Amino acid sequence: MNFKRPRGTADILPEDQPYWSHVYAAARKIAAQFGYQRIDTPSFEDTKLFQRGVGDATDIVQKEMYSFEDHGGDSITLRPEGTASVCRAYIENGLHNGPQPVRMFYMAPMFRYERPQAGRVRQHHQFGVETIGDGSPEVDAEIIELGWKYISELGIKGFKLRLNNLGDPEGRADYISDLDRYFTERIDQLPKIDQDRLQRAPLRVLDSKVKETQTLADDAPKSVDYIGGETRDHWDALLALLDNLKSVYTEFSYSVDHRLVRGLDYYNRTVFEYEPADAGSQGTLLAGGRYDPLIGILGGQETPGIGFGSGIERMILEMKKQEVRVEQPEGPEIVVVALGDTGSVAAGLAAGLRAADVSTVLAPKRSIKAQMRYANNLGAANVVILGDREVKQGVAQVKSLAEGGGQSEVSLNAESISSFVRSDENQ
RNA sequence: GUGGCCGUAGUGUAGAGGUUAACACGCUAGGUUGUGGCCCUGGAGGCGAGGGUUCAAUUCCCUCCGGCCACCCCA
Known part of the structure; x- marks a missing residue:
């Protein structure tokens, strides 16, 4: 269940x-x-x-x-x-x-x-x-x-x-009694449902959805006249x-x-x-x-x-x-793609980027292709790729996911990566 | 509370009283050595629930639950 x-x-x-x-x-x-x-x-x-x-x-x-x-x-x-x-x-x-x-x-x-x-x-x-x-x-x-x-x-x-x-409230009594009388005199023209309504709440007969009642209501006593x-x-x-x-x-x-x-x-x-x-x-x-x-x-x-x-x-x-357009949320600025045994380095980098107020998501541990696709589906602006090679050399591949976006090698620390991602070089 | 229509994968649809229930999108795994979108191939995932009829029901019937629509009423 x-x-x-x-x-x-x-x-x-x-x-x-x-x-x-x-x-x-x-x-x-x-x-x-x-x-x-x-x-x-x-x-x-x-x-x-x-x-x-x-x-x-x-x-x-x-x-x-x-x-x-x-x-x-x-x-x-x-x-x-x-x-x-x-x-x-x-x-x-x-x-x-x-x-x-x-x-x-x-x-x-x-x-x-x-x-x-x-x-x-x-x-x-x-x-x-x-x-x-x-x-x-x-x-x-x-x-x-x-x-x-x-x-x-x-x-x-x-x-x-x-x-x-x-x-x-004081003046309404007169109005309601006149209204009541008006409809009561025409009670045979009211559908059953509005006859009942007249008993329960005379005012509500006015906003009835039944067409016949509406026609009658048009000529009924008006509250503003009272x-x-x-x-x-x-x-x-x-x-x-x-x-x-x-x-x-x-x-x-x-x-x-x-x-x-x-x-x-x-x-x-x-x-x-x-x-x-x-x-x-x-x-x-x-x-x-x-x-x-x-x-x-x-x-x-x-x-x-x-x-x-x-x-x-x-x-x-x-x-x-009316098909009103509303603002869609932006994807993360960076998705970190980790290959091989670089998981802990990648997690540390992601934390460092967030500490620097860069929105960052760590891609799930899958093939590089799947991680790239994941980043794309999130609407990420950039991907930072870390493989064993990069970690050994202290660098990261930073790729813009924008159409025709380029890829650059940036030194492996949150400061360089965040400033690179936000610089004009990355356009 | 009353009435009408309707319940098939996450979504949108197809389907027949009797083998493994179909298609699209989505998800996921692959498609050359570490690179997304397009394309190709594979995989996971479903008959709302409970009774009844029947040799057999997801298909027919009933009840319940839920959805949509209208009444009542209201934002």
Whole structure:
């Protein structure tokens, strides 16, 4: 019986790592550019944190969490998303005592017990950002801009931004009851699945995938028509700020989509989503929104917050689809080929070269031809050949593997070889 | 959790109820005396697991596991 990786997990093999490096590098670069600092939180938390933070009624909490009792009898859950943990850390570590707002980002695996599908696995990785402690629309615009810049930096083209405003918890009741009434009056036109949805989560009927429902939803009451006062001002200001972005990022555009809702309970006001040009079924690349009630729900002082999460696997999927070129790692500068009884001399030389910061690999003990082939397959820049003859004379053959590369005899010590390899003579 | 399609070497494919299960790429060993890429020859490596039908199953049936796709939901 052979072991297999658990369902819905993936081995990220060396050949795939260039994509991951590309994504991590872009995330770090853009985060730094916007003044975000990294935070790492534990991979597991008290189960209650997610029940409270994400929402007891959500599917994530209801059926997708990896929860277990540890040996001390505490209920522990593998993190299904990042925001709740970051907010917990903000409260627990008194980050409200520093300059506000606090800008943070994370890159970490998330765990959800789901049926694997295209773009959906049980362990996936997210790059996410959170800005806590400022409720002004400038911050909303900043987060949205950050998302735009990040996806662009990855080399993905043609992605779309949609946004909506869910209002505030107080004002939302009116909206939901009108929405409920609208659909209830047309319940015979709804497919079974959306009739059920209407009972469970009326908002979610809006983003149904059934065409008939979508048509109905187009004329349904719109959340943005129910916001007023400060929420209204916030929204208008945000749209103006986004319009300003168009003069900075020539490609930038957005659309207000009143059918956009989010699955997690903690969102209020601004919600947004980035998706690829030809979105598949699990297409969302990046999604987020404002969560002003969350810190309070988790026991902190009322503190506004906003952020997004983005799936790295989905980004890579899209990058591959669009054939985005990523930087391939370089092979070693030197592969040492040892013949006959020169093994220990070769190993010593390899160590000496590494000590001098020259990347060096010792070829396996095989025929010279096999060792040469090995060096070639590694993409090595040079090969250093040591035979009994060379060792006796205190020299080494240094050969460049570049097309038309030459071969020279260099004295057998790490200094001469490293400087020769890096000199112009070796071209 | 529901539904559809599918599981043959590392990868991509071919195959038939009955001898040694094929091909390509990859890996590996050779192909003049100590020199990679191209070419030639050899070698290793496989029927997802467990039951059942049958004289005989990798092939037919069932279950499980896994993959892909869609729903649910979401990054």
